Amino acid sequence: MKLLRKTSNADRAKKHLFASQTTYYAKPLTLVDGHGTHVRDDEGNEYLDAFAGIATTTLGYGDNEVAEAVADQAKKLTHVSTLYLTDELLDYVEKVAAVSPQGMSKTFVTNSGSEANEMAAVISRIYKNSADLLALEHAYHGRTLYTVALAGQSQWRNFGPDMPHVAFVPNPYCYRCPLNLTYPSCEIACAKAAKRIIETSTNGAPAAMIAETIAGVGGIIAPPLEYFKVLQETLAPFGTLLIADEVQAAWGRLGDGMFGINSTYGVVPDIITSAKGAASGLPLGLIITRPELADVFKGPHINTFGGNPLSTRAARVTIEVIEKKDLIANAKRQGDTMLAGLRELQKRYPLIGEVRGHGLMLGIELVKDPKTKAYATEEAGRFLELMRERGILVGRGGRFANVIRVQPALVFDDNDSALFLKACGQVLDALS
Numbered sequence: 001m002k003l004l005r006k007t008s009n010a011d012r013a014k015k016h017l018f019a020s021q022t023t024y025y026a027k028p029l030t031l032v033d034g035h036g037t038h039v040r041d042d043e044g045n046e047y048l049d050a051f052a053g054i055a056t057t058t059l060g061y062g063d064n065e066v067a068e069a070v071a072d073q074a075k076k077l078t079h080v081s082t083l084y085l086t087d088e089l090l091d092y093v094e095k096v097a098a099v100s101p102q103g104m105s106k107t108f109v110t111n112s113g114s115e116a117n118e119m120a121a122v123i124s125r126i127y128k129n130s131a132d133l134l135a136l137e138h139a140y141h142g143r144t145l146y147t148v149a150l151a152g153q154s155q156w157r158n159f160g161p162d163m164p165h166v167a168f169v170p171n172p173y174c175y176r177c178p179l180n181l182t183y184p185s186c187e188i189a190c191a192k193a194a195k196r197i198i199e200t201s202t203n204g205a206p207a208a209m210i211a212e213t214i215a216g217v218g219g220i221i222a223p224p225l226e227y228f229k230v231l232q233e234t235l236a237p238f239g240t241l242l243i244a245d246e247v248q249a250a251w252g253r254l255g256d257g258m259f260g261i262n263s264t265y266g267v268v269p270d271i272i273t274s275a276k277g278a279a280s281g282l283p284l285g286l287i288i289t290r291p292e293l294a295d296v297f298k299g300p301h302i303n304t305f306g307g308n309p310l311s312t313r314a315a316r317v318t319i320e321v322i323e324k325k326d327l328i329a330n331a332k333r334q335g336d337t338m339l340a341g342l343r344e345l346q347k348r349y350p351l352i353g354e355v356r357g358h359g360l361m362l363g364i365e366l367v368k369d370p371k372t373k374a375y376a377t378e379e380a381g382r383f384l385e386l387m388r389e390r391g392i393l394v395g396r397g398g399r400f401a402n403v404i405r406v407q408p409a410l411v412f413d414d415n416d417s418a419l420f421l422k423a424c425g426q427v428l429d430a431l432s
């Protein structure tokens with residue numbers, strides 16, 4: 001159904017939204033409806049969503065069990081601040097403890113990933129009595145002042161002067177190794193470089209190092225499988241904690257377990273933060289850690305909406321449905337299918353420099369020429385537009401916005417993966 005409005009939504013947005021709220025596409029997309037892996041716009045066009053609201057609608061749009069739980073909860077109790085307890089909050093944190101790595105039994109619930117990372121930084125600072133933090137080049141951790149200071153990409157470090165001090169460690173970006181080495185003969189020198197950075201650019205004992213398990217905004221940079229083990233060994237002599245930012249990677253997305261850091265990468269960090277897909281589309285962030293770290297901060301601390309019964313109930317149901325429908329295995333199956341299909345396309349189209357990722361967190365790095373690896377930024381913009389014309393939504397990332405991000409709902413099925421690959425082939429043809 002076409003909506004007859006005098007003013008376009010692009011004009012309405014320009015008039016009343018902040019200029020910093022930028023949208024994808026030359027002609028912004030207004031969504032009105034969603035079902036499963038599909039969304040519909042205000043002109044009646046249907047799209048297969050391979051980005052899932054930035055890796056957020058874990059169970060797809062309009063999942064029955066989440067919708068029923070939320071509707072039921074909305075009639076009873078939508079809001080309770082952190083000053084009171086609810087069974088919804090307690091049921092949720094018990095469930096989180098049951099699926100978290102052993103010993104990580106305590107959770108603080110927030111509304112967003114930024115708040116979760118901010119809290120992780122605060123706890124680490126207090127626990128270690130140290131104000132210094134480490135982060136990775138190419139990192140993205142949110143949009144509060146502290147988390148912007150943790151960003152390892154200049155375009156996201158845009159909050160003005162006087163940012164908190166953070167030292168940056170080279171990213172395990174093997175396709176563009178910052179140390180000009182080659183995996184595996186490099187022996188993960190980028191992780192070992194944390195020692196030099198600590199010794200030269202910090203107070204000698206940084207409280208923590210924060211790292212995305214797979215960098216999302218940075219362009220789906222998936223570290224080698226032994227990376228986090230080497231990193232943790234490097235940090236240990238300095239007593240520096242490891243915070244795994246799983247805002248994008250958690251809840252089965254990487255296809256091996258609930259969290260990628262222990263399931264895919266075999267490491268139990270000191271703190272895990274998450275958000276996005278946790279409540280399958282409702283706002284919820286969280287930090288999970290061991291009791292001695294959780295309890296080092298005596299407060300007082302408050303979060304008006306954090307842990308509200310609506311979001312925590314949706315989040316518990318999300319975990320239950322992931323388990324019941326075996327969606328982690330599905331993430332692996334669909335991810336492997338798309339990875340293989342994209343690698344076939346890479347053989348035919350030199351525009352694809354690299355295809356990488358795990359499960360349903362995949363990236364296609366576009367380059368003007370595989371030899372020079374020149375960033376194909378304009379081509380990536382065209383790729384998004386041409387996919388939209390074929391009824392498929394994908395995301396975009398990377399320091400030079402030349403990486404296509406594929407992060408659909410965990411309910412993506414065989415048909416969706418096939419449609420996605422077919423459209424990619426057509427778009428690459430059109431761009432060649």
Ligand SMILES: Cc1ncc(COP(=O)(O)O)c(C=O)c1O
Binds near residue numbers: 275
């Ligand atoms: C890895 C990572 N951390 C933190 C955040 C911030 O989350 P939020 O936008 O919910 O504050 C994001 C958001 O994209 C993210 O990708």
